[in-house]
Amino acid sequence: MDEVLSTLSVLNRDIMKELVGDDMEYIKKCELDFIQQAQTIYNQLVSSYKEGDFTKIKDRSHFLKTSSKAIGAEQLSYYLQTLEHNSTETKRNECKVLIVKIGKAIKSVYEEIKRG
Amino acid sequence: MAEANNKMASKHPQVILINDNNEDILGAAAIIAEQVSEFRAIPNANNIGKVVEKFQPPVILFALNTVMESIELYSKLVEEKLVSHNHDAILLCKNKESNIAFRACIKGLFDNYFVYQPLYEKFRLKIIVHNALIKHTVKKYEGITDEQFDIIDEELAELIDKGVECKSALSGSIQDCKNKLGQVVSESSEELTNEDPQKVLENIAKNHLAPMLESLEKELQISLDDMVATMVEKKTLATETRVHNQYQANERNKQLQKTVAKKKKRDEQQKLTEGSKEEAKIEANNEESSAIHLSDGNEPAAIDKPQPEQEEFAGEASEPNLITKQKSILVVEDNDLYREMLVKVLGDANYIVSQADDGLAALKLIKTKRYDCIIMDLFMxxxxxxxxxxxxxxxxxxxxxxxIALTGNKRKDLFKKWASMGIKGYIIKPSSKAEILEQVEKCVTPDAT
Structure with a gap:
């Protein structure tokens, strides 16, 4: 996992530019909207884990993976994809570790956005 | 959630869930609470026997830390005659202990078991509880309501209902036969003592069994015919719709050909008229007439002033250079942020874009408007x-x-499968603006290469 991660960016802004063009104001707005969405979904992931609802963990991680890929949050989308996979196989401990990493990855993306 | 918690603490529970750890059973408890109002999740404590004896619930679920502990507790309750009332005992277990649970059920200690950790299948739990409550004819149980069903294909739902009717009719016929057979047996026992047994048997076969089988066959045939007729009706309706659509398409094509012919005629007439005018003007003023001629040659009149008929068929014209129309796209994606991005990309490219956040909302929109293309997430x-x-x-x-499917999956075998299900193209998320527009362009102009 570490090898793959080392090739991925916290926030690759080229991806958004390729998707929506050079409208920096719009990109900034999307990034801030994304952070809000990510926080909400992260909280849902934590409660679903506590409830042992792995189906919901799979759904929610898939949901956030879509926008994190679009925004260029490469490391975060990698963790989400791994979580989606592990929740399908109901690997409880692995899911717990990944959810913690996802929380940290969201913070890193936020820091990167603040830096501009 | 508050409502669910209230349901988990009913005063007169018909279903109880005995557990060691409240957090472990939250998911399962929420499912049962949604289904049964008279439900209580009870922690395993020293007084659990008294609690069970007091409530006498028809359905008792055991979700202790291990299957062994659940078996021990239930055996103890049985030994101490604290569960002497009619009930179903259901074992909730971890996947790794399902073999023990299975054995405990086959041996007859428990009535059923359900794997709830690490993953559970909610409808399986619902059917287990449902069957147990029906078996013990719990009056307060309202059954599974329509709201608790997930939405499925309408025709499939209808077919299930039809199958139920057919099964019910068949069960009724078999019961009738059994009743008649009982009657025949009692009548025949008297005859057997007085007459030749061979004759009596022949008599039974001829006068009772043969008509009974014939009647059963007829009733079965009626039920099956009814079911088959429903299926044929649906198929015919689908064929008629296809024929109707084909007819409409042919009519539109005829109309379109007429319109194009009229337009060509008008163009020719206009050119002739303008030619005559020009000649007249040349005679009057050479310079002015030459400027008009140049302008007319570069811009065909039909584009400057389109006729109403041409606008009506603009989207289906066989000569797209003559008439153009903005294409409308429907974007169906549950992630609002990504959906908005797609809408912007397509809107900037001059498409008319509508959006929906799931398949059901999309179907509603499709009923009211014809789109040129739909971009749709597969997982919603x-x-x-x-x-x-x-x-x-x-x-x-x-x-x-x-x-066009939106997907994060890159497996080619899946793409082939989706194509066979009617998907015309796919966009791998997130994709670039150029890739998205290329796919859409291919779909809205099928001749594009």
């Missing part, structure tokens, strides 16, 4: 992309709206 709540596509293709006759 309520109604997923593949099932929505099936609906679109089923209702679209010979000319369904082309669907």
């Amino acid at each position: 709540p309520k109604l997923d992309g593949l099932n929505t596509t099936k609906h679109i293709n089923k209702t679209g006759g010979d000319n369904p709206v082309p669907v």
Whole structure:
């Protein structure tokens, strides 16, 4: 996992530019909207884990993976994809570790956005 | 959640869930609470026997830390005659202990078991509890309501209902036969003592069994005919819709050909008229007439002033250079942020864009408007992309709206499978603006290369 991660960016802004063009104001707005969405979904992931609802963990991680890929949050989308996979196989401990990493990855993306 | 918690603490529970750890059973408890109002989750404590004896619930679920502990507790309750009332005992266990649970059920200690950790299948739990409550005819149980069903294909739901009717009719016929057979046996026992047994048997076969089998066969035939007729009716309706759509398409083509012919005639007449005018003007003023001639040669009159008929058929014209129309796209994606990005990309490219957040909402929109293309996520709540596509293709006759799938999956075998289900193209998320527009362009102009 570490090898793959080392090739991925916290926030690759080229991806958004390729998707929506050079409208920096719009990109900034999307990034801030994304952070809000990510926080909400992260909280849902934590409660679903506590409830042992792995189906919901799979759904929610898939949901956030879509926008994190679009925004260029490469490391975060990698963790989400791994979580989606592990929740399908109901690997409880692995899911717990990944959810913690996802929380940290969201913070890193936020820091990167603040830096501009 | 508050409502669910209240349900988990009913004063007169018909279903109880005995557990060691409240957090472990939250998911399962929420499912049962949604289904049964008289439900209580009870922690395993020293007084559990008294609690069970007091409530005498028809359904008792055991979710202790291990299957062994659940077996021990239930055996103790049985030994101490604290569960002497009619009930179903259901074992909730971890996947790794399912073999022990299975054995405990086969041996007859428990009535059923359900794997709830690490993953559970909620409808399986619902059917176990449902069957137990029906078996013990719990009056306060309202059964599974329509709201608790997930939405499925309407025709499939109808077919299930029809199957139920057929099964019910058949059960009734068999019961009638059994009743008649009982009557025959009692009548025949008297005859057997007085007459030749061979004759009595022949008599039974001829006068009782043969008519009974004939009647059973007829009733079965009626039920099956009814079911088959429903299926044929649906198939005929689908064929008629296809024929109707084909007829409409042919009519539109005829109308279009007429319009194009009229337009060509008008163009020719206009050129002739303008030619005559020009000649007259040349005579009057050479310079002025030459400027008009140049302008007319570069811009065909039909484009400057389109006729109403041409606008009406603009989207289907066989000569696209003559008439153009903005294409409309429907974006179906549950992630609002990504959906908005797609809408912007397409809007900037001059498409008219509508949006929906799941398959059901998309189907509602499709009923009210004809789109040139639909871009749809495959993995969505309520109604997923593949099932929505099936609906679109089923209702679209010979000319369904082309669907492009949004997916994070890069497996080629899946793409082939989706293509066989009517998906015309795919966009791998997130994709670039150029890739998205290329796919859409391919779909809205099928001749594009």
